[in-house]
Amino acid sequence: MSIADGRKVALSIDLKIMHSIIEEHIAASPYVVGVELARQIDRYVREQKLGYYPALDYFHGRNIVDSDLYNTAESIAWLLENLTQQTLRTHLRPLLSDLLFDSTQVHIFILPHVRPAQNNAIHSLTTHLTPDHLRVSLKGMLKFNENDERSLIDKTVYEINNALDKFFSLHDISGIKLI
Numbered sequence: 001m002s003i004a005d006g007r008k009v010a011l012s013i014d015l016k017i018m019h020s021i022i023e024e025h026i027a028a029s030p031y032v033v034g035v036e037l038a039r040q041i042d043r044y045v046r047e048q049k050l051g052y053y054p055a056l057d058y059f060h061g062r063n064i065v066d067s068d069l070y071n072t073a074e075s076i077a078w079l080l081e082n083l084t085q086q087t088l089r090t091h092l093r094p095l096l097s098d099l100l101f102d103s104t105q106v107h108i109f110i111l112p113h114v115r116p117a118q119n120n121a122i123h124s125l126t127t128h129l130t131p132d133h134l135r136v137s138l139k140g141m142l143k144f145n146e147n148d149e150r151s152l153i154d155k156t157v158y159e160i161n162n163a164l165d166k167f168f169s170l171h172d173i174s175g176i177k178l179i
Contacts, residue, residue: 007142009096012175015168016133017087020110021067022139025079027159028072034130037073040065041129042122053112053125076131077106091163095156096140107133133170139179149178 022030037056044064045053056073059065081104089099108131114124144159146152157173164171 007145007152008139008179009142010102010137010139010175010179011160011173012135012137013164014133014135014159014170014172014174015084015164016146016170017084018169019132019169021083021167022076022080022132026076027081028076029131030076030130033069033076034108034126034128034132036069037065037129038122038126040069042116042125045116050116052115055111056129058109071133073108073129077108080106080131082133084136087167088136088138088164091167092140092160095143095159095163098118098142099138099140102137102139103135104137105135106131107135123126135174137175152178 019030021084041053041056041064044059056065056070060070061067085101085104088101092099108129110127112128114121114128118124142152142156144155146155153176156176160173161171
């Protein structure tokens, strides 16, 4: 029995946009922003003897992180969200119709999973605070079918990965569900 076209799918995708694409739209380098944010935040955390790195939002308006740097990170994050949604709409159009974004979350605004006492803490914090990585949750109607659900899921993952290769240095489908 074949599964009909028009089956709805929910996806959660971790994405890392290529810096060259970001830099086409904004003068600031995401990596330089991440390095400087990590340096300023690490200095504060070590001075205060905290056992963790707070989320970036904690530093907003506290004169701990340079306000221009914080605003640049926010601007890049906003651009990243918009570029990502536009890129996904364009390049997933052959695969999905009625594309709806449930959420788009830039990683710099979530609590880092690194602690100051860990080996390579500053490197891991820099990676976390570089505004180039996000998670997108979306839904859409599939424009193709397969004989069974497992085959349909496998084909969906394969086709989406192929569609995203040119635009994202990382694209990991961390969740997929037929609904």
